[in-house]
Structures are given as C-alpha cells and as structure tokens.
Amino acid sequence: MTDVLRVEGLKTHFHTRAGVVKAVDGVSFSLAEGEILGLVGESGSGKTVTGFSLLGLVDPPGRIVEGSIRLKCEELVGASDATLRARRGRDISMIFQDPIATLNPLLTIGHQMRLAQAAHGRVSRRAADARSAELLSRVGISSAAARLRAYPHEFSGGMRQRVAIAIALLHSPAVIVADEPTTALDVSIQAQILAEMKALVAETGTALIWISHDLAVVSSLASRLLVMYAGRVVESGPTASVLRAPNHPYTEGLIASLPSSAAPGVPLRQIPGTTPSLLALPPGCPFAPRCPRADAECGVRPDLTPIGAQAVACHHPGGAELSLRQGA
C-alpha cells in the first residue's frame, strides 16, 4: 500500500504574550491508503492542533514553524491559500466534534452540500443534489432527497453528525480527519456511527485519522494508534499490541486508569499529578514528573525509537514482556 499522507517533524507553535506554546512539537507519522489511524491523548496533548495543522486550519497566533506534510506527495506546509483551499474538502476533509457549530443554521442541508460541491468546480444543481442525496442515504439518513430541504435544527445531534460525515465524503477525499466526532453523542448513537464509519472507510478506500480521548472507541476502530502527550507522540504501533503491551508508562497509566481495567470497587491505578502546562514544560521527557520510572536519564528528551512493530519515546520502555506473558 502506498502512503497517502506523510507527516514529518511537524511543529505547530502558538506565539502568545505569555510565551511560546508548543502545542505540537515534532510529530511524525504516515498514513496508508484506506488505513484508520487513531490519535489518542488527553486535553492539551496537541491531538486536535495536529488535525487542524493537516488541513492548514491553524489560526494566528499559531503557525506551523517546522516540518512537512505531504498529501499524495504534495507539500502542504508553506503552500498558498489557494492551493490549500483546492485541497481542503476534495483531497482531505475534516469532521469536527460539534456538528451544531459546523453546519450553517440559516441554510438548508441541501444548500450547504451544493456549496461544498460548487467550491471544487461547476456542477449542476440537479447533479449536486443527486450526489448529496446518495451520500446522505449512505450515512444512514432515510428519505434523503426530501431531507435536503430541511434545516440543521430539524435534525438531532446524531443526525447532524451524519450530515457532517456525508459532507466530508462528498468528494471522496483521500484522507478524512475526524476530531472527536462521537464525543457529544449518546453511546447508542455513537455505536451506530462507529459501525457506519467502519463500513464507509472499507467501501470507499478513504484513509481516516480518528482523534479521540477515548481509548475504547479508538481501539474498536483504528488499526494503528498514536498516543500523544504534551505535543509529542510518546508511543505508536498496531492498536491491539500497543494496548496489550504498552511500552510507555503514560500509555500504561492511561489503560490502567480506565474503570473497566479493575474489578468493581477496587481503587484504579492512577497517574499522579496533572498534565503540565505547555508554557512550562520540564526539560527532557515531559512525562518525567508524573512517571514512576523517571530517573536522571529522563532529563534528556527521548526520541521515538522502534521496538518491534511499535515505537516508543522513553528511556525506560518496558512492561511489554510481562503483559505478553499474561496474554499467552
């Protein structure tokens, strides 16, 4: 499989009065055709800013200060606004967390979907509506042709998110970036959307980057996982093996923090402390102050180094053999 997206050494910094916030600080990954990549992290880990950077949506005071984003071999960092506009929506599109904020409340669904198509070339109203209706029914909206005349407020939260997904799919882009698209939804609706997303990606061959704070959601969807902490990737690898045998103490802590990891009523293994402020990151490994394995060596920033199929940014990776033995 060929890589449709290759990100190298991406750094997105925000130059604020209080100092430089390194929201994304050296992130590299690649995405193969039709692959689902899960991007996991807690608030402030830089996962959303990474997604925004891919589409060139970072607003001042933030900007991409370094690195390269290659979409189908075309460099997007430093590309002109016109180039980015031509790519956005057609080759790479985004699904945002809050569908109420992304849809225009004053335009009908059909109107908005026509605009999205007209942005990339002339298309007749009839052809555009036919394409819109086709996609709406594909994401599970019944009587789609009639629903084109409806306004966003006539839809429920889950339905709005389906419309947003249909808009993202309009031009069959090579890559879709989905930023926590099911976080605001109820579990039963979330399950419906996850099932549909999985089927759609398999059907259309679109690669998907699924950004989420929820490990369980990502694990049921993504084949590969990227765990972010304080703007850096701390661990990556095939989803199941990362979750079964995490090498980084942060990944391990995240999994152990889940209520489903312990028997009911038993205290959970917690990560002490809180996520550091991005303005005052400790030198070296950003996780060191909360880490049980930290020592003098951790004063130097660790690089992402491969261990088997996984990669980890830690001077003391481990726990792997132990977990594997349990699994065997």
Next chain:
Amino acid sequence: MSAFLTIDGVSKVFRPNLTMGERIAARLGSDVEQRLLVAVDTVSLSVAEGETLGLVGESGCGKSTLGRLAAGILAPDAGSVRLGDRPIMEGESKVTTRVQTVFQDPFASLDPRMKVGQAVGEGPLAHGLTTRSEVKSYVESWFARVGLDPEQADRYPHQFSGGQRQRIAIARALAMQPDLLICDEPVASLDVSIQAQILNLFLELRRDLGLTCLFISHDLSVVRHVSDRMAVMYLGRIVEIGPAAEIFDRPAHPYTQALLESVPRLVLDDGELVTFVPIEGEIPSALSPPSGCHFSPRCPIAEDRCSVEVPTLEPFPGAERKCACHLAERRALAASSDAWLP
C-alpha cells in the same frame, strides 16, 4: 437493610414555553395545546444505608431530573421523597441539609468571585456545623481530606484545574456532613487520568465516611465500578433495577442489553473482529413518547401489546432485581434453559 432514601411514585412534568406562533394563535382565540414534558414518570426506588445506587441512561432520560428531585432542588409534581422517615421537601422548599450534591461541571458550580475556602465554609457556618472562630481549621481539614493543599483555601476557582475544582466541589458537599450524597456526572468532564483520581477519592471517602450515594452517570463502566446496585432509565421511567454485577452479566431488559452492547470495549487482539450491535433509531422526543412501552419502537423483540400496555416494574424471575418488560418472564425462562431469544 432498611431503606434510607425512599423515592415513592415521584413524577416531574415540565411545561415548555409556547413558541411565538403558538402565543399569537392563543391570543387570537384558538385552542393551543400546552405541551407536557414528562421528565420523570412515577418512579419508585429506594437506597439502603451505606449503599451506592448507580443511575444510568442516555441524555434526556430524566436521570438528572430524578437526581434533582432526590436532592430537594426540584419539587415533585406527584409522589414523595423521604430520607429515613422524614421528607426532604415540604411544599416547595427543602427542609434538610442531610442531602448534598456534586454537580457535573466544576467550572459552573463554583462562584468565580468567591474564594474556594469561603465557598466550602459558607454552608457549615450558616447551619451551625462550625463556629466563626473555627471555620478556617474546619475548612482546612476538609481540604486535606479531599487531597488538596489546605494553603490553597484563599484562592479563587480559576486558579485550579478541572480535577482540583471537582475536589473542591466534593469538599463543599461533604463539609455539610450529609447522610446522602448525590453525584450528578461528577467525572464526565474530566480526562481519563484525572477521572481515575476522582473515582479513587470517591471510593475512599465512601468507605471512610460510610456515605450513602446516588451516583448518576451516562458512562456504564464508571457506574459499574462504583455502584452496588444500579437503575437504568429510559424516557422518564426505570426499566431495570437491581444489583450492578447481575445486570451487567445478564441484562433482563432489551434496552439494558442493547445499551451494554453499544459500549465500546478495549480491543486487545489483533485479529479480533469488532462488531457493533447498535440499537436501531434514536431516542424519541420526550414531548411525544411512544405509547405503551417507550422502548417498543426500537425494541428487537417487541410484540403487539408492547405498543399498547405500559409494562410495570416487576420482579424478574430467578434474580434479585426488577424489570419493566412484558417479555421479561419469557426471556428469563429462555435464559435458564440456556437458549437466547432472537
């Protein structure tokens, strides 16, 4: 165990405002029907002393409204809420300080212009649990109890992170020395690692102080972790109630079963095929709930009578719980013979 909190046939009906069009129509003399939103529909349950009852359901099912009724924040339209043998409400006003609440959003529940120590001490001082000269040390002891630095009592809420604010909210509720704590989605807005810290604090405090608790959450794994018993709500009614472990292992109501199957699980096997069995359709509007069993339009096993007769909460055969489903008995029979109904 004797019942400690008793909620007896409680209902709460909201009357949403008329739209502009309807108001004009009413003014012009036409018959405009006042829509009713039955948020809680004759719910009865009890919580024993020292027990934690988890209350789960999706948005709009009435779980928060039920929590507010139990906390004495809202007055019920029918039925009564009692703590021991005393009512929580008399008329429209709350008559006890024995129930306290921890709310979901620690950014909204703390007054941004009041020092956090003052916010924690205000209630106990007003109700004579401490004196003006001792309030400082009283507040500091509660700060220490919830894992905060007592020195931080002079700070304002914005100087704390979300997890710390939730600790302050817990300290504020506990400083009133309540017998019953209502937790309304206390960890929903927190990151996983902070959520674990707060859940651990909750487990520890519950053990040390012998708290009785009504724990409301949409997150089934959180409820499973902290609850002894749990109740599942759907559109204002309780559809299933009983020991948490039993419900998780063998849900009796088709809605509970579907809800449990919708929860994403950690996948630990490379080859594991993840299949979701999503519930069909969406939650109907509470303004016009389906007749009969509210779940019947989405239910995979519904029969004709399900859309006509309202099922009552009946003891589920062979288990320590109750379930509101016409077909529960048959499902129980099928389960005991190890066959599963389609």
